[in-house]
Amino acid sequence: MNAPLPTAVDWSLAAHQVLSRHGFSVVGYVPDGGQKRMIELCQADARMRTVVMTTEEEGVGLASGAWLGGAKTVLLMQSSGVGNIINALGMLRECRIPALILVTMRGEYGEFNPWQVPMGQATPDVLRAMGVTVQHADSAAEVAEQVDAAARLALGSYQCAAVLISQRVIGIKSFQDQTSQ
């Protein structure tokens, strides 16, 4: 990956601390390069159970079942994965199940892969159409604050809330980086 904009902020660490403080104990994820460090931090946290999923849609069931049992779930995914959960999101809304989704964006700021653009551009609209509250983090410094606010809204108001973390924060992939990976 190209270097992200210069910053001293370790947004993954800061956001993980927010998740920990709010008591999220189940972490469902489909890997994304932008969330590599976040996934590793959650895996290393003894109070979090990480669940690797084959598709993001599984996360909606996971979050629903966990909340039936009293546990709080955060889902980690790439923007393309948002397209895989649309119908399932109806369960969170109909049942008023709180859930937090952290989405690392593709298909927007400086994207090199045209196949990522349609879903990336549609991501906020698709989430809103299904009743998910959408927040944006466009700089590393504001990720933790946005995650905190979204977590409060999700847990306090029994909603599904998503934080879209811009490609500007995670760095822009290039063809050269792709071929070297």
Add this chain to the structure above:
Amino acid sequence: MSLHRRDVVKALLSDRGGLLVVAGLGSTAWDCTAAGDHPLTFPMWGAMGCAAMTGLGLALAQPARRVLVITGDGEMLMGLGALATIGVQRPDNLSVVVIDNERYGETGMQETHTAHGVDLAAMARAAGFISGLLLRDAAGVAALRKSIHETSGPHFAQVKVAVEKIPLVLPPREGALLKTRFRSALLGAAADLQ
């Protein structure tokens, strides 16, 4: 002689004790309701393909309780990846039972993949379930019920049942109600303040 789905589900839910139940949408939700509506049964009216994962979330949140997912072949087929995900997590308190009539029952009884030989039990075994049984008789169902309550899972069973049109027995529909009554019964009054 073919098994009847209502008999199978009634047998699996008999003397259920503290069992927590997730019922997949459609016929299996009606089957569970016919066996007796219960606050600790969460019948799904949508989110097709999500029943097994809902069971996994519940099993992880409540490791001291036994969790049973009862769902249909069509519903399971829509979320086959869940078998792999459960196979990685391996919760010992989770069982997934597919009531397999080889049909999409709510949409006109069209044949599902299992009518053409797709073996869900073998898939579950290959994914890492402790057991993956294909059952066709009442004795097998009785043994399955015992395993669900007493032995370490995750268990999977595919129970072949007759194709039949039977009366609907509907649970409450409202999702928020179904969630709240489940949480209240499981977690007590504290659930309302979480």
